[in-house]
Amino acid sequence: MQPEARSHTVRQDLALALRAGPATARDLSKAIGASEKQVLEHLVHLAKTLRARGEELVITPAECLDCGFAFSRREKPARPSRCARCHGSRLTLPQFAIREHR
Numbered sequence: 662m663q664p665e666a667r668s669h670t671v672r673q674d675l676a677l678a679l680r681a682g683p684a685t686a687r688d689l690s691k692a693i694g695a696s697e698k699q700v701l702e703h704l705v706h707l708a709k710t711l712r713a714r715g716e717e718l719v720i721t722p723a724e725c726l727d728c729g730f731a732f733s734r735r736e737k738p739a740r741p742s743r744c745a746r747c748h749g750s751r752l753t754l755p756q757f758a759i760r761e762h763r
Contacts, residue, residue: 686754717760720757721756728747
């Protein structure tokens with residue numbers, strides 16, 4: 662059995678999925694058929710490509726469901742494992758979207 666042929670690159674597929682609306686890495690993983698780890702790695706590079714085209718990757722940060730702490734200063738696109746404030750593990754997933762520069 663041969664793997665399914667792609668008509669686009671992974672990053673092109675990611676950009677198409679993100680243009681449809683905000684999504685988590687898990688959602689993107691299912692949409693393009695790549696692992697979450699691969700999606701997160703490609704998002705870092707996609708952000709640079711988008712900047713060159715006059716667009717930007719917008720990240721809605723993860724938040725703690727226990728105390729409401731938002732990880733707004735976090736550089737990594739991956740979900741943190743624990744809250745920096747209360748050390749709880751009930752966190753929302755970060756969401757990603759594409760926005761045009763104004």
